[in-house]
Amino acid sequence: MQVHRFEKVWLGAALLLIVGFIATIAYGSVGVGVGMVDDTGGQISAEAVQNGNTDTQFDDPGVVKEDGQYVVYVVARQFQFVPGTGDTPIRVPAGANVTFKVTSADVTHGFSVVETNINTMVIPGQVSEVSARFNEPGTYGLVCHEYCGAAHHTMGGSVEVVPPEEYDMQQENIDQSADDAQAQEEADQ
Amino acid sequence: MVFVDSYPKTSKLVRSEFLVSFIALGIGALFGVIQALHRTGVFRGFVSSADYYTILTGHGVLLALVFTTFFIAGLFTWAVANSLERELPHRIAWSAFWIMLTGTVLAAVSIIGGIVGSPSILGHDLEADVLFTFYAPMKAHPAFYIGAALIIVGSWVAGLAYFKSLWEWRSENPGERIPLQTFMVLTTMLMWYISTIGVAVEVVAFLIPWSLGLIQNVDPLLTRTLFWYFGHPVVYFWLMPAYLVWYTILPKLAGGRLFSDPLARVVFVAFLLLSTPVGFHHQYTDPGIPSGYKFIAMTNTMFLLLPSLLTAFTVVASVEHGARQRGAKGYLSWLRNLPWGKPAFAGCMLAGLMFAAGGFSGMINAGMNINYLIHNTIWVPGHFHLTVGTAFALTAMAISYWLVPQITGKKLRQRTIATLQPYVWFVGMAVMSNAMHRAGLAGIPRRTAEPTYDEFAFEGVAGTVGEMRIQIAIGGFLLFVGAAMFLIVMADTLLARRGGTLSVNGHIPEPLSGADHSPRILDNYKLWTAIALLLIAIAYGPPLASMVADGLFAPGSPPIPV
Numbered sequence A: 001m002q003v004h005r006f007e008k009v010w011l012g013a014a015l016l017l018i019v020g021f022i023a024t025i026a027y028g029s030v031g032v033g034v035g036m037v038d039d040t041g042g043q044i045s046a047e048a049v050q051n052g053n054t055d056t057q058f059d060d061p062g063v064v065k066e067d068g069q070y071v072v073y074v075v076a077r078q079f080q081f082v083p084g085t086g087d088t089p090i091r092v093p094a095g096a097n098v099t100f101k102v103t104s105a106d107v108t109h110g111f112s113v114v115e116t117n118i119n120t121m122v123i124p125g126q127v128s129e130v131s132a133r134f135n136e137p138g139t140y141g142l143v144c145h146e147y148c149g150a151a152h153h154t155m156g157g158s159v160e161v162v163p164p165e166e167y168d169m170q171q172e173n174i175d176q177s178a179d180d181a182q183a184q185e186e187a188d189q
Numbered sequence B: 001m002v003f004v005d006s007y008p009k010t011s012k013l014v015r016s017e018f019l020v021s022f023i024a025l026g027i028g029a030l031f032g033v034i035q036a037l038h039r040t041g042v043f044r045g046f047v048s049s050a051d052y053y054t055i056l057t058g059h060g061v062l063l064a065l066v067f068t069t070f071f072i073a074g075l076f077t078w079a080v081a082n083s084l085e086r087e088l089p090h091r092i093a094w095s096a097f098w099i100m101l102t103g104t105v106l107a108a109v110s111i112i113g114g115i116v117g118s119p120s121i122l123g124h125d126l127e128a129d130v131l132f133t134f135y136a137p138m139k140a141h142p143a144f145y146i147g148a149a150l151i152i153v154g155s156w157v158a159g160l161a162y163f164k165s166l167w168e169w170r171s172e173n174p175g176e177r178i179p180l181q182t183f184m185v186l187t188t189m190l191m192w193y194i195s196t197i198g199v200a201v202e203v204v205a206f207l208i209p210w211s212l213g214l215i216q217n218v219d220p221l222l223t224r225t226l227f228w229y230f231g232h233p234v235v236y237f238w239l240m241p242a243y244l245v246w247y248t249i250l251p252k253l254a255g256g257r258l259f260s261d262p263l264a265r266v267v268f269v270a271f272l273l274l275s276t277p278v279g280f281h282h283q284y285t286d287p288g289i290p291s292g293y294k295f296i297a298m299t300n301t302m303f304l305l306l307p308s309l310l311t312a313f314t315v316v317a318s319v320e321h322g323a324r325q326r327g328a329k330g331y332l333s334w335l336r337n338l339p340w341g342k343p344a345f346a347g348c349m350l351a352g353l354m355f356a357a358g359g360f361s362g363m364i365n366a367g368m369n370i371n372y373l374i375h376n377t378i379w380v381p382g383h384f385h386l387t388v389g390t391a392f393a394l395t396a397m398a399i400s401y402w403l404v405p406q407i408t409g410k411k412l413r414q415r416t417i418a419t420l421q422p423y424v425w426f427v428g429m430a431v432m433s434n435a436m437h438r439a440g441l442a443g444i445p446r447r448t449a450e451p452t453y454d455e456f457a458f459e460g461v462a463g464t465v466g467e468m469r470i471q472i473a474i475g476g477f478l479l480f481v482g483a484a485m486f487l488i489v490m491a492d493t494l495l496a497r498r499g500g501t502l503s504v505n506g507h508i509p510e511p512l513s514g515a516d517h518s519p520r521i522l523d524n525y526k527l528w529t530a531i532a533l534l535l536i537a538i539a540y541g542p543p544l545a546s547m548v549a550d551g552l553f554a555p556g557s558p559p560i561p562v
Helices: A005-030 A046-051 A164-169 A178-188 B008-039 B052-084 B090-113 B142-172 B180-211 B220-231 B233-248 B261-274 B291-303 B305-325 B333-337 B343-366 B379-408 B415-441 B465-495 B525-549
Strands: A062-066 A069-077 A080-082 A090-093 A097-104 A109-113 A119-122 A128-133 A138-143 A156-162
Touching: A005 B291, A005 B305, A046 A097, A062 A090, A069 A090, A069 A109, A090 A164, A097 A109, A097 A119, A109 A128, A119 A128, A156 A164, B008 B052, B008 B090, B008 B379, B008 B465, B052 B090, B052 B142, B052 B180, B052 B233, B052 B379, B090 B142, B142 B180, B180 B220, B180 B233, B180 B261, B180 B525, B220 B233, B220 B525, B233 B261, B233 B305, B233 B343, B233 B379, B261 B305, B261 B525, B291 B305, B291 B343, B291 B525, B305 B333, B305 B343, B343 B379, B343 B415, B379 B415, B379 B465, B415 B465
Parallel strands: A069 A097, A090 A156
Antiparallel strands: A062 A069, A069 A080, A097 A128, A109 A119, A109 A138, A138 A156
């Protein structure tokens, strides 16, 4: 087969580019430690999530401390995050490792914290697990980014990242239902 | 001799296929501009935000499935007849057409049902607001799934007509190389057969019986995995016909000839091998899939860049050769010696240019970890409006200016509109797509009627959110104008009387480096199909096995209305 000299040069450069891309992604995974959403969250019955009888923390979603780590259990359902939507923001401390465990009670949803790496599909029957650390306190947007029905566009929420010292004052909020947290928040004001 | 006079029966089929595709383009473009104005908040008077998703489903299905598949069927029918110099077996080819049309009508009617109050038909609400990806457990009317299945089955039958033509040609021309255009058509169809198995199993084995109530549950992860097994190769099913045009017709329009036949064959074989074992790159952020399989898909995806990079070289080299044949000199000034005033040439070149931009944004999508930043944001439709929405769609429109006269014998009408049309599309897409990419970086999601939330506000990246909205609306409107201009030219040409001599013909000049230089092994379809299946078995075997190990329908979800 006849391959022109210019073609050979181009082919070599193209292969170099491709290997370079793969190398940067491998570095991002291994060197920087950007992990992939995978199967570590395990499976769950979507029907049980809907009925609140999974016998897991998803029956009472919110922030809990497990083995000294903050874990946020979130149930996505048409058309809200529990917690997350409306005046029940997800509250986490800045600077700490936080693991989000998200599952769906009905259809496929998305769970994306705007302008961060926290971005996962939420598929009925599966638990999505994402770990992150917020360095900056503030309010972050939370979006369902997969079409989930006629009012999909209303399915948003927020993540409130508070300085660690303030978060400690709200320890009592932890492990309470979202409604209690809201009442507490109003009392604080 | 004009194509329509040499092959009148095949010409009639191509005309029918193009007609359906153009109608789908018109309706799809109308739905597109409604969305562009609605989601940007410029004008929300056409539909409610709940019905927006019906319009969005129609836009996706009519453009990505109907416009593409029918246009490709027409182009391939022409290419096989033109390069093998024979009429296609018309009974098979027409059955394919009618099967696909039946499927299209079923799917379209069930989608439209959603904006006329979802009447109950055969015990199910007539609606299909499930978007182009129809992820279970959202449920559409069974007619939607049956329609989608028929479109796929029809395309399989169409492929049979191309293969039968080759077998007949072979018996008359033993030992000859498969002509390049037919080689490209058949390689694409082989890729299509392999990849559509995924969606066929999803729809026929799971979604149709589930939507009819014959089975209670389906596994949402398994069905979407089967969808994406098909969902990336379908992209190449759109792209490879555009490549066929760029490799075999565009050099001629530039005044030259293809640079290298062997390299063109290598590129198509590479697509056959690598198009399918990459589907997990659409599921990078899916739970339930071990990251190792995502890494394999990422590596395959990156190597899939190679045939496109080779294409960039060959197409540019061929066009440059054409310009030099026209007397051009200099390193870059040859660009001026090209027929930019001819819509077929200009459209293909602008489509290729935008495809390069789309290729680069696609590399971000393919980058497993950087993809977190843009997954399911409006960046993604920004990307694929450059690829399927321009590389394919603008090439299809441009080559119609060249091809429709040959399958009708009628001269192209409304030449001024035709000459301007590719530029209108290009500008509209540049305006809309750049804003969509930037809005995606700001985290603004795709597939939503109103991307504003009570809980927080998006902040612009390299521009303000308001400015991006205006650009998306203006760009979307220009694209609608571009589609309308194309349809006016086509309608006027198709309705005109025949007369005068055509200035175009389907003769394809011999490549500079011809088929004699390309190894015969490239034409060995059995070998390449076997390797393609092996790569798929590696990429998909273990993860699919683990998904079905716990039961085909578990973890299960019953149908949920939207």
